[in-house]
Amino acid sequence: MKIIEITEMSQQVYDAFSVLIPQLSTSAVIPSWEALEDMIHSKASIVLAAVDSENNQKILGSLTLVVFRIPTGIRAWIEDVIVDEKARGMGIGEQLVRAALERAKAEGAKTVDLTSRPSREAANRLYQRCGFQARETNIYRYKID
Template sequence: METKVLGRSDINAAIAERVSELYRQLSPTKKQQDLRHVLDEDNPVYVVGSFEDEKLTGIASMAVYKVVSGHKGWIEDVVVDATYRGKGIGRKLIERLLELARDMQLTEVLLFTEDHRIAARTLYESLGFKTKDSTIYIRRT
């Protein structure tokens, strides 16, 4: 298994379709963004992919931003193909994002997961993430 940071030059039709397939496993009802736009140089988002025998088996992304309270990363869209789960791929993806966070000297890395995703929550806690005493609000535009 290989994990690597994907750049725009890595995105071809097959990879884009595979990312869409993976994302549908995570959020089947949400509209997806075009991966080339997500990886635009003006958009500080890092997408890590996991490959086994050259097949994309999982993805995770981290948006990076600066605010008064620090230089932060926000992990989103973590998904491993259902047929590859339980092999440590999710852990490798998050570890790679955390390496990037250390390299960029981020002050904190946040992530969101839904309460019913027990396996994901267990993984994040094993990697040192703690629940934050906070409430997330959403307003769709």
């Protein structure tokens, strides 16, 4: 298993996200080829993937690290951490998160944030194991129709 940055769109990437996205959210729509390609080439998005080097570089998980500058410095968010249900329990999520933290540091980020629903107990344990601490804050969302 190794962690790579996805820098080019391919059929393998499209196929992997077609399998992974429904496992993250039953209401999410599988992104189009163009949407995935745009994300991969976005200056703010760093797409990391866990690939099985013994199985034709099959993508078993991914996350997106979003790095951006604000007036108080460079910040980062980890979004959409997904590990294929068939590969869970193998430490892939932890490898992805730790790689994202290293990359955020290399990019100059001072903090890395993420959110996780309380019902995602295994994910929350993972984030705590990786050193994340719950914050006393309110999360607000404005839905644009």
